[in-house]
Amino acid sequence: MKPVNVGICGLGTVGGGTFNVLQRNAAEIARRAGRGIEVGHIASRHINPACDVGDTPVTDDVFAVVNNPDIDIIVELIGGYTVAREVVMQAIANGKHVVTANKALIAVHGNEIFQAASDKGVMVAFEASVAGGIPIIKAIREGLAANQIDWVAGIINGTGNFILTEMREKGRTFDDVLAEAQALGYAEADPTFDVEGTDAAHKLTILASIAFGIPLQFDKAYTEGITRLTTADVNYAETLGYRIKHLGIARRTEQGVELRVHPTLIPADRLLANVNGVMNAVMVQGDAVGPTLYYGAGAGAEPTASAVVADICDVVRTLTSDPNNRVPHLAFQANALSDHPVLPVDEVDTAYYLRLQAQDQPGVLAKVATILSERGINIESIMQMEAEAQGGLVPMILLTHRVKEASMNVAIADIEDLEDIAGPIMRIRVEQLN
Ligand SMILES: NC(=O)C1=CN([C@@H]2O[C@H](COP(=O)(O)OP(=O)(O)OC[C@H]3O[C@@H](n4cnc5c(N)ncnc54)[C@H](O)[C@@H]3O)[C@@H](O)[C@H]2O)C=CC1
Ligand SMILES: N[C@@H](CC=O)C(=O)O
Numbered sequence: 001m002k003p004v005n006v007g008i009c010g011l012g013t014v015g016g017g018t019f020n021v022l023q024r025n026a027a028e029i030a031r032r033a034g035r036g037i038e039v040g041h042i043a044s045r046h047i048n049p050a051c052d053v054g055d056t057p058v059t060d061d062v063f064a065v066v067n068n069p070d071i072d073i074i075v076e077l078i079g080g081y082t083v084a085r086e087v088v089m090q091a092i093a094n095g096k097h098v099v100t101a102n103k104a105l106i107a108v109h110g111n112e113i114f115q116a117a118s119d120k121g122v123m124v125a126f127e128a129s130v131a132g133g134i135p136i137i138k139a140i141r142e143g144l145a146a147n148q149i150d151w152v153a154g155i156i157n158g159t160g161n162f163i164l165t166e167m168r169e170k171g172r173t174f175d176d177v178l179a180e181a182q183a184l185g186y187a188e189a190d191p192t193f194d195v196e197g198t199d200a201a202h203k204l205t206i207l208a209s210i211a212f213g214i215p216l217q218f219d220k221a222y223t224e225g226i227t228r229l230t231t232a233d234v235n236y237a238e239t240l241g242y243r244i245k246h247l248g249i250a251r252r253t254e255q256g257v258e259l260r261v262h263p264t265l266i267p268a269d270r271l272l273a274n275v276n277g278v279m280n281a282v283m284v285q286g287d288a289v290g291p292t293l294y295y296g297a298g299a300g301a302e303p304t305a306s307a308v309v310a311d312i313c314d315v316v317r318t319l320t321s322d323p324n325n326r327v328p329h330l331a332f333q334a335n336a337l338s339d340h341p342v343l344p345v346d347e348v349d350t351a352y353y354l355r356l357q358a359q360d361q362p363g364v365l366a367k368v369a370t371i372l373s374e375r376g377i378n379i380e381s382i383m384q385m386e387a388e389a390q391g392g393l394v395p396m397i398l399l400t401h402r403v404k405e406a407s408m409n410v411a412i413a414d415i416e417d418l419e420d421i422a423g424p425i426m427r428i429r430v431e432q433l434n
C-alpha cells in the first residue's frame with residue numbers, strides 16, 4: 001500500500017524531533033500503523049541542524065504544505081494562535097487530518113477547530129499538547145472511559161518544575177535556571193507563558209474538557225505562576241513537611257468545575273511532591289479505578305515527538321474508519337457536552353499557607369487569630385521564626401484548614417490592615433491530594 005504522506009509545519013525543537021523519530025523508527029512505526037509514513041514536505045523559517053532532511057522539499061511558506069494535494073496529514077508544530085490557527089483551519093478545509101502539539105491553539109480555538117473537523121470528517125489529534133510525551137489524553141479519553149472522573153491534578157509545565165527543582169535542590173536563581181530551560185528547548189517561545197502559568201492553564205483547560213465532557217473554556221481558568229515564590233517559602237514549606245509544586249487542578253463539584261493553576265503546598269511524601277526537573281506527572285481520580293498516576297517527560301524534542309508520532313499512527317490506523325465511530329475529540333460525543341459551569345476562584349474551597357511579616361511584640365498573634373476565627377477559618381499550625389527577625393519584623397507562618405477563597409480574601413485584607421503587620425501577605429494554597 002502507498003505510504004501516508006505527512007507535511008511538517010515547523011522544524012524546531014518538536015518538529016525536528018518528530019522528523020528524526022519518523023526516520024529512525026520508520027520500520028517499527030509502519031509495523032504498528034499498518035502503512036509506511038513518509039515526510040513529503042516541510043515548511044519552516046529555520047532549518048534545524050539536528051535534521052538531515054535529504055531530498056525532502058523544504059519551504060518557508062506553511063501554506064505551500066497545507067495546500068499540497070499530495071499531503072494527507074498536516075503536523076502543525078509552529079506554535080502560537082495566529083498563523084497556526086489559519087494553518088489548521090485551512091488543512092481541515094482541504095480535507096486533511098491534523099496533528100498538533102499546540103496547547104495554546106487547542107485551549108483557545110479548539111471548540112471552533114473540532115467543529116470544523118467534525119463537519120469535514122477529519123481528525124485533529126493533540127496528544128503532545130498536554131504533558132509532552134505522557135499519553136495522558138489517550139489515558140483519560142480511552143483508558144478511563146468507564147469512570148466518572150472526580151479530579152485531575154498535575155505538574156504540567158516542565159520549565160516551571162525544572163526551575164522549582166533547581167532552586168530547591170541547588171539554590172540556583174530563577175533567571176539562571178530559566179535561561180537553561182530555554183537553551184534546552186523546554187520553554188515556550190514567550191517564556192512568560194511558562195512562569196506565569198498560562199501554558200499550564202492551556203493544558204489544564206484541555207484536561208478538564210476531556211475529563212468532564214465540557215467545552216474548552218480557557219478564559220475561565222484561574223492562573224497564577226511561580227514568579228512570586230521565594231526561597232524562604234520553599235524552605236518554610238519544607239520545615240512544615242510540604243513541598244511547593246506548581247499544579248493544575250480540575251475538580252468536579254456539585255456546583256461546578258474548579259479550574260485552577262497555582263503554586264501548591266503538598267505533603268512531601270506524596271508521589272507528585274517527588275516529581276522533579278522537567279518531568280511531568282498527572283493524577284487522575286476516577287470513581288471506578290480510584291487514583292491513577294501518569295509520569296514522564298513533559299517537554300523536549302524526542303519525548304514530545306513520541307506523542308506527535310503516536311498521533312500520526314492513530315490517524316493512519318483510522319483513515320478508513322467511519323468518522324462517526326472515531327474517538328471523539330473531547331472524549332464525549334460533541335452533542336453530549338455538558339454545561340456544568342466553571343466556578344469562579346472565589347468559590348474554591350482549599351487550605352492555605354500564609355506568610356506574614358509581624359512586628360516583634362506581644363498580642364499580634366492573638367489579633368491575627370481573632371480575624372481568622374471571625375471568618376470561620378481554623379488554624380492548623382503556626383510557626384514564628386524568631387531567629388529570622390529583621391528590622392523588628394518576625395516572619396510568621398500559618399497553615400489553615402479548608403475555607404472558601406472568598407472568605408480568605410476578606411481575612412487577608414483585614415490582617416494586612418493591622419498596624420502590626422508589614423507588607424502584603426504571601427498566600428499559597430495547600431492540597432492533600434487524597
Ligand atoms: N518544546 C517543547 O518541549 C514542547 C513544545 N510544544 C509545542 O510545540 C509547538 C512547537 O514548539 P517548539 O518546537 O518548541 O518551537 P520552536 O520555536 O523550536 O519551533 C518552531 C518552528 O516553527 C517555525 N515557524 C514558526 N512560525 C512559522 C511560520 N509562520 N512559517 C514557517 N515556519 C514557522 C520556526 O522557524 C521554528 O523552526 C508549540 O506549539 C509548543 O507549545 C509542546 C510540547 C513540548
Ligand atoms: N514549555 C512547555 C513545553 C511543553 O509543553 C513546558 O515547559 O512544559
Ligand code: NA
Nearest residue numbers: 127130132134
Ligand atoms: Na501527552
